[in-house]
Structures are given as C-alpha cells and as structure tokens.
Amino acid sequence: GAVVSQHPSRVICKSGTSVKIECRSLDFQATTMFWYRQFPKQSLMLMATSNEGSKATYEQGVEKDKFLINHASLTLSTLTVTSAHPEDSSFYICSASVGISGRFKETQYFGPGTRLLVL
Amino acid sequence: SQQGEEDPQALSIQEGENATMNCSYKTSINNLQWYRQNSGRGLVHLILIRSNEREKHSGRLRVTLDTSKKSSSLLITASRAADTASYFCAVNAGGTSYGKLTFGQGTILTVHP
Numbered sequence: 001g002a003v004v005s006q007h008p009s010r011v012i013c014k015s016g017t018s019v020k021i022e023c024r025s026l027d028f029q030a031t032t033m034f035w036y037r038q039f040p041k042q043s044l045m046l047m048a049t050s051n052e053g054s055k056a057t058y059e060q061g062v063e064k065d066k067f068l069i070n071h072a073s074l075t076l077s078t079l080t081v082t083s084a085h086p087e088d089s090s091f092y093i094c095s096a097s098v099g100i101s102g103r104f105k106e107t108q109y110f111g112p113g114t115r116l117l118v119l
Numbered sequence: 120s121q122q123g124e125e126d127p128q129a130l131s132i133q134e135g136e137n138a139t140m141n142c143s144y145k146t147s148i149n150n151l152q153w154y155r156q157n158s159g160r161g162l163v164h165l166i167l168i169r170s171n172e173r174e175k176h177s178g179r180l181r182v183t184l185d186t187s188k189k190s191s192s193l194l195i196t197a198s199r200a201a202d203t204a205s206y207f208c209a210v211n212a213g214g215t216s217y218g219k220l221t222f223g224q225g226t227i228l229t230v231h232p
Contacts, residue, residue: 032218034219041227042224043223043224046221107152107164110154110161110162111161112160113160115159
C-alpha cells in the first residue's frame with residue numbers, strides 16, 4: 001500500500017517551453033502532497049506544500065509563478081514548470097502524506113521522481 | 120537554519136560489516152525519519168522515531184535518538200551489497216501542521232561484495 005507514482009519519469013524540453021509533472025497517490029487519498037527538487041549528489045529541497053482544494057504554500061525563494069502547483073483532487077497534484085530554462089534542469093520528486101484523523105501527518109510516501117532536462 | 124546535517128558524507132565498507140551514519144539537527148522536533156535513495160530513484164522510508172523515543176529497531180536497522188544532543192544515528196548491521204545507496208535523515212519539526220520534512224545532506228554508502 002501507499003504507492004505514489006509520477007509521470008513522466010523523464011522529460012527533455014526546449015528552453016522557454018512549459019512542462020507538467022503529475023503526482024498520483026494510487027491506493028490512498030492524500031490530503032497533502034509535497035514537491036521537492038534535488039540536484040545531483042545533493043539533498044532534497046522542499047519547494048512547496050500542496051493541500052487538496054487550496055493554494056500551495058511555497059518555500060522561501062521558490063517562485064510561485066514559475067512553479068505552478070495544482071492539487072485538484074485527493075489523488076492528484078501537478079507541478080508545471082513554466083518557461084523552463086536550463087537552470088531548471090533537476091530531479092523533481094513528489095511525496096504524499098496519509099492524514100490520520102486528529103493526528104499529525106507523519107510519514108511521507110515518495111514518488112519515483114521526474115528527471116527534467118531543459119536544453 | 121539548516122536541519123539534518125549528516126556525517127560521514129560517504130562511507131565505504133565491505134559486505135558483512137556494520138555501517139553507522141549520524142545526523143544532527145538544530146531545533147526541537149516532533150519526529151526524525153530515515154530514508155534510503157538508490158541512484159536516480161525516489162526515496163524509500165526506512166524508519167521513524169518520535170521525540171519521546173530513544174531507540175528503534177527494524178530488521179537490520181537500528182536507530183537511536185538523543186534529543187539532548189539533537190542527534191540521531193542509523194546503524195545497518197551485517198551490510199549487503201544491496202544496501203548501497205544514499206541515506207538521508209529528515210526532521211519533522213514540532214509545531215508544523217503539515218508534517219513538513221527537512222532533509223539532511225545524506226550519506227552515500229557503498230558496500231563492496
């Protein structure tokens with residue numbers, strides 16, 4: 001149980017185009033999803049927290065107009081990298097947490113990641 | 120402030136040996152979690168230890184938590200080549216309502232057969 005998928009697994013695009021990455025919780029409802037980016041040999045940096053039906057909360061330094069997040073349902077969140085540039089090339093990973101009534105959401109279940117290369 | 124700083128950055132051992140990785144953090148926490156990441160893949164949750172716990176076991180994994188020193192360690196016993204991966208600690212700071220995690224820099228573990 002608690003499987004999270006991401007699509008696509010890798011994408012190559014031209015500079016200036018937009019890319020959409022999907023994150024789905026396959027066998028549970030995720031009220032909260034998180035988006036991270038990871039540069040080679042580095043740690044995961046949280047970009048934003050996404051709650052179903054409401055606006056995402058972005059971390060300091062992350063441009064909300066560049067990284068559009070939509071969490072329209074309890075099983076799907078999307079990240080759109082708008083007007084992508086080579087410096088946006090990175091590994092993007094989503095995660096989902098299973099809400100437990102009255103308790104703090106603890107464990108996050110991670111997707112397999114999407115590798116974005118902007119030429 | 121940076122949370123979840125880990126050492127060593129890289130660890131190379133022989134199969135059968137034990138591997139110990141350490142993690143330090145700066146603020147109060149609700150829990151601390153350890154994850155594994157194989158090269159170019161997503162993260163796999165290994166173990167969660169809450170702030171009121173001192174030690175936890177799961178198979179060949181043993182995690183300790185010392186909140187007075189703001190540190191944790193992950194011990195992998197009888198390592199196998201398949202344990203080769205990056206290991207990250209992540210802290211879930213108290214007071215955050217969405218379970219936000221802050222990750223350390225990670226330890227790259229290489230287990231030689």
